[in-house]
Amino acid sequence: MTNALSKLLETRDWLLADGATGTNLFNMGLASGDAPEMWNEEHPEKIHALYKGAVDAGSDLFLTNSFGGNASRLKLHGAEKRARELSRMSAEIGREVADASGRTVIVAGSVGPTGEIFAPMGTLTHEIAVEMFHEQAEGLKEGGADVLWGETISAPEEYKAAAEAAALAGMPWCGTMSFDTAGRTMMGVTSSAMVEMVGKLKHPPLAFGANCGVGASDLLRTVLGFSALGPETPLIAKGNAGIPKYVDGHIHYDGTPELMADYAVLARDSGATIIGGCCGTMPEHLAKMREALETRPRGERPTLEIIAERLGGYSSASDGTGDAANEPRPDRGRRRRRA
Amino acid sequence: MADEDDLILSDLDDGELVSQMHDDLYDGLKEEIEESVNILLERGWTPYRILTEALVSGMKVVGDDFRDGILFVPEVLLAANAMKGGMAILKPLLVETGAPKMGKMVIGTVKGDIHDIGKNLVSMMMEGAGFEVVDLGINNAVEKYLDALKAEDADILGMSALLTTTMPYMKVVIDTMKEQGIRDDYIVLVGGAPLNEEFGRAIGADAYCRDAAVAVETAKQFIARKHNQLAAG
Numbered sequence: 001m002t003n004a005l006s007k008l009l010e011t012r013d014w015l016l017a018d019g020a021t022g023t024n025l026f027n028m029g030l031a032s033g034d035a036p037e038m039w040n041e042e043h044p045e046k047i048h049a050l051y052k053g054a055v056d057a058g059s060d061l062f063l064t065n066s067f068g069g070n071a072s073r074l075k076l077h078g079a080e081k082r083a084r085e086l087s088r089m090s091a092e093i094g095r096e097v098a099d100a101s102g103r104t105v106i107v108a109g110s111v112g113p114t115g116e117i118f119a120p121m122g123t124l125t126h127e128i129a130v131e132m133f134h135e136q137a138e139g140l141k142e143g144g145a146d147v148l149w150g151e152t153i154s155a156p157e158e159y160k161a162a163a164e165a166a167a168l169a170g171m172p173w174c175g176t177m178s179f180d181t182a183g184r185t186m187m188g189v190t191s192s193a194m195v196e197m198v199g200k201l202k203h204p205p206l207a208f209g210a211n212c213g214v215g216a217s218d219l220l221r222t223v224l225g226f227s228a229l230g231p232e233t234p235l236i237a238k239g240n241a242g243i244p245k246y247v248d249g250h251i252h253y254d255g256t257p258e259l260m261a262d263y264a265v266l267a268r269d270s271g272a273t274i275i276g277g278c279c280g281t282m283p284e285h286l287a288k289m290r291e292a293l294e295t296r297p298r299g300e301r302p303t304l305e306i307i308a309e310r311l312g313g314y315s316s317a318s319d320g321t322g323d324a325a326n327e328p329r330p331d332r333g334r335r336r337r338r339a
Numbered sequence: 340m341a342d343e344d345d346l347i348l349s350d351l352d353d354g355e356l357v358s359q360m361h362d363d364l365y366d367g368l369k370e371e372i373e374e375s376v377n378i379l380l381e382r383g384w385t386p387y388r389i390l391t392e393a394l395v396s397g398m399k400v401v402g403d404d405f406r407d408g409i410l411f412v413p414e415v416l417l418a419a420n421a422m423k424g425g426m427a428i429l430k431p432l433l434v435e436t437g438a439p440k441m442g443k444m445v446i447g448t449v450k451g452d453i454h455d456i457g458k459n460l461v462s463m464m465m466e467g468a469g470f471e472v473v474d475l476g477i478n479n480a481v482e483k484y485l486d487a488l489k490a491e492d493a494d495i496l497g498m499s500a501l502l503t504t505t506m507p508y509m510k511v512v513i514d515t516m517k518e519q520g521i522r523d524d525y526i527v528l529v530g531g532a533p534l535n536e537e538f539g540r541a542i543g544a545d546a547y548c549r550d551a552a553v554a555v556e557t558a559k560q561f562i563a564r565k566h567n568q569l570a571a572g
Contacts, residue, residue, distance in 0.1 A: 022502070032451030032504040033478060076453045076477075115456065121416035180532060181411070181550075186456070188411025244503045244533045246541050251503035251533070279503070279533075320408065 003172045004146040005106050005206055008060065009234060014268050016290050017238060017276025018054035018062035021110070023253070024282065025050060025065075035077040037069045040089035047090065051097040055105055057283040058290030061274065062098075062105070063149055064090035066140060067112035070132045072124075083132070084139035091143025098146075108149035108174065109140030111162055118157045126161055133165030141169050150175035151211050151238070154185035156197055167203035174274070176211040176236050179222045183319020190320040191225025198233065209236025212278040214315040215243045216255060216263040220270050220307050221314060225321045227271025227301075237272035239263060241280035242312070253280025260285040261292035262310050269299045270307075349378050361397035365404075367417025369424040376425045386429045387438035390469055394425050395441075398467040402552035405464075412460065415551070419463035426466065441468065442562040445487045446497035447475030449508040454501035457531060457551070461497060464551040470495075470558065481512045488525060494565065495558055498544075500531040510542035517543070526561040528554060 008015065025036050028046050039047055047065050054062045069087040071080040079086070087109065094107040111133055116124040137148055148171045150162035159175055166173035177185050177194055184190050189197075191210070198208045208231075210222040219239030226235050242255025255263075260277060267275045275293065277285055308314060348371065351359060356375055363371040372394075379389045401418040404410040410418075444465055448458050455477050462472045473491050475483055488496055500506040509529050516522040522543070529544045539547030545561060548554035 022504075026504050032502060032508075033453060115454065117416065117456065121413065121420060182408040184408070184411065186412050188413065243535070244506075246507070246538045250507060253503075316408070318408070 003206075004104065005061070005108075005172065005174075008104055008106060009206070009273070012060070013273065014293055015060040015106075015274045016058055016264075016286065016293060017108075017236070017274050018051075018059045019241070019277035019281025019283070019286050020279050021050065021063065021065060021067060023280050024053065035068060035074065035079065036065055037067075037074065037086040037090065038077070038079070040065055040086050040093065044089070044093055047093050048097060051094055053283040054286060055097055055101050057286035059276070059286055060105060061108055061276070062094065063108045063110040063151070064094045064140065064143075064145060065110070066090040066136065067110045067151070069110075069139070070112070070114055070136050072114040072116055072132055073112070083135050084142075087136045087139030088143040091140045091145040095144035106146045107144060108147050109137070109143075109145030109171075111136055111140075111148055111150045111165075113153050113155075113158055118155055124157075126157060129158055129161035130164045130168070133162050134168045137165050137169035137171055141171055145171075147171065147206065148173040150205075152176070152178045154178055154180075154189070155187045156189055156193075159194075159197065160201065163201045163203045163205070172206050173203075174207045174236060175205045176209045176238060178212040179210050179218065179319070180213040182316035183218065183221060183225075183314075183321070191222045192229060192321045195226055195229045195231050199231065204233065207234040207236050207274050209238070209272065209274070211236070211238035212240060215240060215312060216259065217307050217311040217313065218315050218319075220263070220266055220302070220311070221304060221319050223267060223270045223272050224301075224304070224307075225319060228321075234273035235271055236274040236276075237267040237270070238276045238278045239267070240278045241282075241285055244280065255280060255285070257285045257288035259311060261288040264289035265292050265296050265299070266302050266307055266310060268293065269302050271301070348375055353379070353382065353384075357393050360393045361400060364394065364397035364418050364421050365401055367414065367421045369421040372421045372425045373428060376428050380428075380432075385438070386432035386436055389425075390429055390433065390438070394422055394429075394467075395469045398422055398464075402464060402468070402555050406550065406552035406556075415460070416463065419467045422467040423463075441470045442494040442558065443471040443473065443491060444495040444497050444558065445473045445475060445484065445491055445493045446499070447479040447484065448477045448499045448501075449505050449512070450478055450480045451508060452500045452502055452505035452531075453477045455499075457501065458497075458499040460551040461499070461530065461548075461554045464555050465497075465558065468555045468559065470555075481515045484512055485515065485519070485521075488521075493525065494562060495526045495528060497528045497530070497554070499529070500534070503533050506531060506534055506538065507542075509544065513543045526558070526565070528557060528561075530554060 098105040
């Protein structure tokens with residue numbers, strides 16, 4: 001256990017992660033459609049400010065500005081050859097901010113999805129995915145990231161590829177999936193299926209969990225699904241600050257700092273160890289979350305009803321786990337599958 | 340076991356074959372679908388009847404199960420691919436025989452948005468339901484949408500956005516359509532992870548579609564309504 005995150009986890013029973021990257025950068029003037037990763041080079045001071053905003057608000061861990069820093073995503077901006085370099089820069093700026101904080105702050109190298117669909121329906125293969133993630137991982141490692149951090153992943157194949165890439169780079173890693181489709185990921189993975197998948201990985205993550213998705217309530221339902229199975233690996237909860245609403249020509253997330261403070265405490269009671277936000281979570285939310293985690297006592301494991309009462313209702317009646325998962329698929333009267 | 344499961348498609352009567360095709364679509368078996376389409380053609384079925392009774396109705400089950408959380412994206416992609424195999428055979432024949440058209444959709448992600456998985460899914464499902472789809476790809480400015488609607492003589496405009504920063508652009512497109520007096524000439528459907536019904540109403544779209552299956556159902560309803568209006572008028 002020589003890595004910084006494992007050491008920190010030995011001394012603390014909860015950690016505050018960071019909030020939104022995109023929402024913050026858009027507020028700083030990033031234009032829709034532009035690659036945020038370019039700012040690592042063009043506007044390092046803004047990326048510095050992004051990280052510092054989270055650290056000053058009390059985050060123990062923040063993700064680097066490298067979510068779309070893989071060759072497949074950067075290709076949309078003609079920068080597919082710069083994955084390693086742009087990822088390295090994101091971590092270098094992160095290292096500076098973490099080292100200047102005067103306490104232990106973990107730099108987590110963000111690794112987002114490739115945006116491609118796996119073969120046979122799409123063009124992505126395991127080998128290509130591993131190669132892309134590995135390239136990015138080496139850049140993040142060179143830049144001084146403490147851990148790699150896969151996030152917003154929906155395909156199990158992609159999660160496994162991220163694990164393998166981390167192993168190739170000799171890096172510890174964490175990985176979260178996005179459960180945005182009736183409690184499952186877009187590719188149909190349930191919270192319980194993720195626990196099972198993580199348990200079988202050769203290079204398991206230091207922590208795993210959920211990020212983004214629908215609202216804070218849905219995300220906690222997913223965390224309850226993880227913890228119900230009692231995995232030994234620490235759990236991560238990074239939910240959105242409520243749900244985006246359209247008001248007078250722009251979008252804002254309806255989750256207030258107070259709601260996110262409640263969310264943070266409920267996440268801890270639900271079994272999460274690393275707790276942060278995702279889209280719409282700004283430094284003012286993080287500060288309230290920190291305060292709540294520090295001052296409010298641990299409570300009982302919340303029920304789904306309590307979460308809905310405190311944070312709002314769910315996007316779907318079931319999340320595909322428990323009884324629903326055991327029901328056989330309707331018999332389609334399949335007569336055969338020809339050899 | 341394998342021998343018992345063996346099934347010769349051409350031995351089935353029409354009714355059995357159509358049910359089998361529904362199952363094969365559900366299971367994403369492209370070659371079997373292609374073979375069955377050819378068998379029905381040989382038996383004298385019209386291309387339009389094969390399209391509606393065998394393929395579109397089979398894909399409806401897939402769409403319903405996707406909507407109900409029984410099937411997920413990977414299975415739906417496979418089913419759509421099988422459907423596409425059948426459509427490739429039928430398409431030229433449908434044109435030749437002047438079969439009635441389901442409708443035509445122009446679709447693309449809005450300016451600033453490069454996330455296209457959702458849009459691709461809708462395209463595939465719409466094609467699976469028998470619609471013609473003109474896919475404009477990612478990052479579309481208002482002119483691009485409007486030019487394509489006109490050039491393609493489309494019925495439906497589909498706009499997709501994954502980002503909260505790009506979804507307001509849908510309103511720009513709809514407002515421009517209003518300014519040009521063409522808003523009511525088209526059915527406007529919007530979709531994307533951060534959207535919701537309230538947003539769809541606020542920007543003046545005809546409907547927000549939660550997922551690809553809902554998009555297909557909504558498109559069918561609006562097209563039927565349009566046909567009824569034409570018939571009445």
